[in-house]
Each structure stands twice: as structure tokens, then as C-alpha cells.
Amino acid sequence: MTGPRDDGLAEAFRASMPAQPEQACPAPETLWGAARGELSGPELEALASHLRTCAACGEALAVSAELASEAEPRVVSLPPRRIPRIAGAAAGITALAAGLLVFLVQRAPAPPGSGGAEVEASRGEAAGAAAIRSLSTEEQPASGARLQWTPVDRALRYRVQLSTEDLHPVYDRTVEAPALALPLALADLARQRSGGAVLLWQVEALLPDGRTVLSPTFRMRLVPPADAPR
Amino acid sequence: MAAEPQEFEALRRMLERTVRTRCYGLLASARDDLVQSAMLRILERDRREDLARRGASYVFKVAQSVVVDELRRLGRERRLAEGVSKERRSLVDPVSGIQLRQCLGRLEERRRMAVTLHLSGLRIPEVARAARWTEKTAENLIYRGLDDLRALLREGEQ
Numbered sequence: 003m004t005g006p007r008d009d010g011l012a013e014a015f016r017a018s019m020p021a022q023p024e025q026a027c028p029a030p031e032t033l034w035g036a037a038r039g040e041l042s043g044p045e046l047e048a049l050a051s052h053l054r055t056c057a058a059c060g061e062a063l064a065v066s067a068e069l070a071s072e073a074e075p076r077v078v079s080l081p082p083r084r085i086p087r088i089a090g091a092a093a094g095i096t097a098l099a100a101g102l103l104v105f106l107v108q109r110a111p112a113p114p115g116s117g118g119a120e121v122e123a124s125r126g127e128a129a130g131a132a133a134i135r136s137l138s139t140e141e142q143p144a145s146g147a148r149l150q151w152t153p154v155d156r157a158l159r160y161r162v163q164l165s166t167e168d169l170h171p172v173y174d175r176t177v178e179a180p181a182l183a184l185p186l187a188l189a190d191l192a193r194q195r196s197g198g199a200v201l202l203w204q205v206e207a208l209l210p211d212g213r214t215v216l217s218p219t220f221r222m223r224l225v226p227p228a229d230a231p232r
Numbered sequence: 233m234a235a236e237p238q239e240f241e242a243l244r245r246m247l248e249r250t251v252r253t254r255c256y257g258l259l260a261s262a263r264d265d266l267v268q269s270a271m272l273r274i275l276e277r278d279r280r281e282d283l284a285r286r287g288a289s290y291v292f293k294v295a296q297s298v299v300v301d302e303l304r305r306l307g308r309e310r311r312l313a314e315g316v317s318k319e320r321r322s323l324v325d326p327v328s329g330i331q332l333r334q335c336l337g338r339l340e341e342r343r344r345m346a347v348t349l350h351l352s353g354l355r356i357p358e359v360a361r362a363a364r365w366t367e368k369t370a371e372n373l374i375y376r377g378l379d380d381l382r383a384l385l386r387e388g389e390q
Contacts, residue, residue, distance in 0.1 A: 011332075011378065015351040016256070018329030030300040034293060039361045046363060050348045054333055057352075058307040062300045064254040064353030069299070071358070072246060073292035145239040183249075186242050187288040 016057040023056035033063050037070035072185040134205055134217035144189035144198065144224040153180040154207040154215050161206040166191075172201065180205075184224075192224040199224045239284065244271050247295060254353060258306065266302045273298040335384035343377030350374045 028049055035041050036049055053060050137150040149162060162182050164173040172191065175182060191199040201224060205217040247270060251263045258266065274295060277283060283291045336344060349359045360370035 011381065012351045012353070014328065014332055015336075018332045020329075027304065030297040033300060034296050036362050037296075037358065039364050041362070047345065050345050053348050053352045054336060058304060060352030061255050062303050063349075064358075065250055065299055065303065066296050067354055067358040067362070068250045068254055069292045069296045070361075072250075073289045143238060146242040183242070183245060186239060186246065186291065189239065190288050 016060065019057045020055055023052060023059070025052050025055075027056060027059055028052060030062070030066075033059070033066040034070065036063060037066040038074075073187055133215060134207065136217075136220045138222070140221065141198075141223045141225055144192035144226050145186055147184040147188070147222075147224055148181060149184065149203060149222070150181040151205050151217060154209070156210055157207040157215070158210055159208045161208070162203060163206075164188075164201050164203045167200050167202065188224060189226065192226040197223075198226055240271070240275070240278075243274070243291065243295065247271070247299065251299070255303065256353075262306055266299065266306060269302050270295065270298045273302075331388050332381075332385065335381055335388065338384060339377055339380050343373050343380060346370060346373035347377035347381060350378075 025048075032041070032045070032049065036046060041049065049059075049063075053063065133152070133154055135152045137152060138148060142148070151160075154160075157180075159176050159178055160180060160182075161174070161176045163171065164184075165171045173185070173188065188199075188201075191201075201222050202219050203222060204219045207215040207217075209215065244267065247267045248263075251258070251267055255263060255266070274283070274291075277294050277298075283294060336347065339347060345363060346359055346365075349362060350356075354362065356371050356374065357367055359365070359374065360367040363370065365373070
């Protein structure tokens, strides 16, 4: 589980459950509603009360939350991580935003032989950005699309951000491996546009000392299933 | 027209990843069975309802529903097996368990909600979304709630 250190409290919490929950388990629709923030205060309180006696529903809610986030890919505000522990991350995020803005006005064609088309952008920072190169193909079927990039030595995590060409953010995910399978829900974007959807993506690698390495911005096209090469 | 095979393959991979990272209580073989059963039920639904036509959001809702059902089915089977062997019960200290839940019950309302959701397996953005808080608020409530919970548990030990 990512987030605060809980000193084994989560494990102790799961082990503390009585043999039988104190109330009947909620319907899957209730868990789906909770994961999407659709329950009223009293409904959520009733669910939380049940979760204190039913580990199985905790697991089911966690699965529901994961699927709900896959169902509606959106980039959210920059995550409120405990940035002070990660010196330099704020500068990296600022540069990322600056980079995303720059490629609106300054696009260059893909270098021959490269994977995803690289969009040149001068962002006045990003030392080491050249170290990250795209290893995925520029055009991919909307379902089963996968981004891959060259690993950064000693990187702990990679944050990947995707946006549309007009810089509307559509997906934001942090992974440990230098690859990311894109969610099925992005296929909807490709279906909405004839010829598929062009997306811009960028990777930010987080190093153990808190420094970050930004990739250039890459371009990819998601092709709807009917147009995808078989 | 039903969904494309590659879409189901992508869905299967995503379910495998979700079940692997979120279902702590399941053995690897049980996780495989769960995903397999869930996919079969999704395919049945697809034959009846043409899921692709209804959009990705609906597909994920169906996937969530069948995975939750399968998790509960496995849970019932697991409890039956435990009822016979009694092995799990001997691993849990009932006094500590009751104490933990009592301490949790003494937390301030919003911190109790945040900590309950977090200990149940939700990440900070997911807690924020469920409770309709900002991520910063959710993070603060979780951190402070966990600190309070630790303090109450320490008090109980003295």
C-alpha cells in the first residue's frame, strides 16, 4: 500500500476482524458508488462501520477503487505527496508543466528510427532528460497500448503523464518499472476521433536522493480497434 | 458486435494486476481462479449485452461487480475451510483485535473514517475521492488519525 507508514496496523486491522461481520455485506453497487465518491455521508459512514468488522469488504472496496480509477482516467491535480522529503521534486513538477506548455508551440518531427515521436521542447532544466528515450511505437491499438522507456539508473519510481494535444490531461500514473500498460478506458478517446487519438506523454523518474529526471515529451497515436493493424 | 478479443485480453491483464496488488488475503492460485471466473462471467455478459457498445465505463462496472462476487465466494469457501481447521483463529490474538477496534472507535469522526478506509486498503487519492475531500485533507486526516491510533494503543499497553 502506498502512503503513510502504518507500522503493520493494516495487517493487524485485517487480523482483528470478528469471524462474522456485524452487518450484512453491502451490494457491489454500494462499493462501486463509494469508490466513485457517490455515497452520501451517512451511507459512507455505514460502509466504514461495516469495514471495521469485514476484511473481505475492505479488499473488495480496494479492488473497486482500482477499477473505478481505470474506468475514468483523468489527471488530477498534482499529487499531494510529502514533497519536503523529496528535494527538487517541486522544481521537476514545475518543469514538467512548462514542458507541456512548450510543446504546443514548438513541435519537431520524430527523429528517424525513434520509437514514440519526440517533441522537442526547451524547458531550461531537465538535466539528464536525454537519458530517457521512448521504446514504444508511436502508433498503437487503443486496447492493449503500452508505453515503454529506457530505464534510469537507480530510479525508484516513474511518474507518467498523458495529455491530449490541446494539453487536456487524461492519465497520470506512477509505476516502478519503466513500462506502463494504458487503461482500456483510453480506447474511448480513440473511438471519439476519426483516425484515433493523438496523445502526448512524458516520464519523470524519481531518484533515491530526491532528484528527478524528466524525459522529453513524446507523441503517440491510439488507433481504435477497427483501424488497428491485425 | 461484441468487444474485440484484444480488449478482453487487456481487461484480463488489468484484472490480474488489480487482484495481485489489492487482494492480500489470496494465494496466487486463488487469484488466478478469481480472474479466470470473473473473465468467464464478463464474456457471458458480453454475449447478452454487447458490452463494447455500452462503453468502457460500463465494462469496468461489470468487471467490478463480478470480481466482488467472486471475492465473496472465495471468502465464504475460505471461512468454511477455516471453520474446519481453526488454524487462522489461533493466529489472531482476540484481545489485541478488540483493543485495536476499540481505539479506532475512539478517534475523531473524520479521522476514524480516513483511517478505516486507509487500513481497508484505499490509497490517499482513493480515500479523498470516496469521502469527497481534497487529497491534502485526506492525507492529513490519515496521518493524524494513525498517530492518534498509535497513541491510544500505547496507552492501552501501559
